[in-house]
Amino acid sequence: MSIDTARRVLGDATIAELQAGLRGSVVRPGDAEYDEARAIWNGAHDKHPALIVRCSGTADVVRAVEFARSEDLLVAVRGGAHSIAGFSTVDDGIVIDLSPMKGAIVDPVRRRVVAQAGMTWGDLDHETQAFGLAVTGGLVSSTGIAGFTLGGGVGWLLRRHGLASDNLTAAEVVTADGRVVRADPQEHSELYWALRGGGGNFGVVTSFEYQLHPVGPQVLAGLIVYPAEQARQVITGWRELTEDMPDELTTLVNLTTAPPLPFLPEEVHGTRVVVLLGMYAGDLTAGEAAVAPLRKLGTPIADLMGPMPYTGMQSLVDPLWAAGAHNYFTSAFIEPSDAALDAVLRLHLTTPTPSSELHLHQLGGAFARVPAEATAFSQRDARMLCNVIARSPDATGFDSHVAWARRTREDIARHGRGTTYVNFTGEAAEDKVRAAYPDAVRERLVEVKDTYDPTNLFRLNQNIRPSNGA
Structure with a gap:
């Protein structure tokens, strides 16, 4: 329905009844805070909800779900x-x-945290680092814990402790019929399996319980910047090093354009560069030895690898990823053959904006040791994940940037099995779901969907449609 229709259907009395059942608040079109409340981090999506329910707790979520169902409203979480x-x-x-x-x-003592779903990784790291503990979090601290975890969760602790979803020990979920259930290995175990990689298909997760690990507060981490003319030797040398890196070390290569940052020479600003980022989650002396070979892959423009707070590494690139820009991310799991790396290097030269990038994430370690059937995240044997990022400050030319990203993803995906990371799929589409989940996993996810959301109330996601086709 249109906004005008929504206003007619959702009259003042109806909204007042909803508000009376909430501890939080309702924001409507025309309210002073509406434009701020409807904005999201990715400026590419400028939409106008009929209602925004700001929930203060699980009871508010239950009320909002019941209201959405009774008024037949499309739901975004x-x-x-x-x-x-x-x-x-x-x-x-x-x-x-x-x-x-x-x-x-x-x-x-138990090294656990129960975290409400509105937290960002900056919020959660603040709490857990007070005890010298952490769980695999996002590479940008403003990323929410919820969507990140439900889609898998690739971060700096991946090789040491696995994905964020691998460390999810339980979740509180509001289902489509308004029930509140606990999903863990004993209760609602199939839902628990599906939540670890299956996205937001099955209900509103209101809190996450994670296994925590001793991390920091100081880690050996940072970045090394190499010039583009050394890209081939750097990226192939890095590939060789990844074959026997210790699990404590997780690395990433970013093929990008040098921003105007003070630690980079002015003559480098605006030129293409290779940035090698990494974190060693362990003893600092051992970390120095582990990262030493990374410093010898070429002649660095800048070397900012050293001891720093874990929270410093978690927020290191935050200034480059402020809210409001237009973003389109897509991805492919690949095998880093010579042909694959040649393709990545060639495509780096075609990036349409200075902030558009190609990332190569190192996998393996604890990530690879999780049995494929243990979670809905199934790409455990992949060696690398390539993320293709189209980003621009506003809408100018953005459609062509998105087209570049889609073409680039298809080119790179030929060097793997065509599979993708569900958190970086760009848009909702059936082919994206098929690329994220093997057939057997998708069929199992459909069974969970049939149980917990047979009417497909929660469809704004990489959607697993119930078997009735709803």
Whole structure:
């Protein structure tokens, strides 16, 4: 329905009844805070919800779900609001906004944390690092814990401790019929399996319980910048080093354009560069030895690899990823053959904007040791993940940038099995779902969908449609 229709159907009395059942608040078109409340991190999605329900707790989420179902409203669920594909907003429907829900309880003895779904990784790291503990989090600290975890969760602790979803020990979920259930290995175990990689298909997760690990507070981490003319030797040398790197070390190569940062010579600004980022989650002396070969892959323009706070590494690139820019991310799991690396290097020269990039994430370690059938995230044997990022400050030329990213992804995907990372799929489409999940996994996800959301109330995601076709 249109916004005008939504206004007629959702009259003042109806909204007042909803508000009376909430501890949080309702934001409507015309309210002073509406434009701020409807905005998400990715400026490419400018939508106008009929209602935004800012939830203060689980009871508010239950009420919002019941209201959406009774009024037949399309539902968007918002945690941190990064939402590359725009799933955390909607035209004319209802946004269930979890961002006010930022509580966390850390148990340092059991090394567990229960975190509400509105937290970002910056929020959660702040709480857990007070006890010298952490779980695999996002590479940008403003990323929400919810969507990141439900889609898998690739971060600096991946090789040491696995994905964020691998460390999910339980979740509280509001289902499509308004029930509140606990999903863990004993209760609702199939739902628990599906939540670890299956995205937001099965309900609104209101809190996450994670296994924590001793990390920091100081880690050996940072970045090394090499000139583009050394790209081939750097990237092939890095590939060779990844074959026997210790699990404590997770690395990433970013093929990008040098921003005007003070630690880079002015003559380098605006030129293509190779940035090698990494973090060693362990003893600092051992970390120095582990990263030493990374410093010898070429002649660095800048070397900022050294001891730093874990939270410093988690927020290192935040200034480059502020809210409001237009973003399109897509991805492919690949095998880093010579042909694959040649393709990546060639495509780096075609990036349409200075902030458009190609990332090569090193996998393996603890990530690879999780049995494929243990979670809905199934790409455990892949050696690398290539993320293709089209980014521009505004809408000017953005459609052509997106077209570049799609072409680039297809070119690179030929060097793998065509599979993709569900958190970086660009947009909702059936082919994206098929590229993210093997057939057997998708069929199992459909069974979970049939049980918990047979009417497909939660469809703004990489959607697993129920078997009835809803």
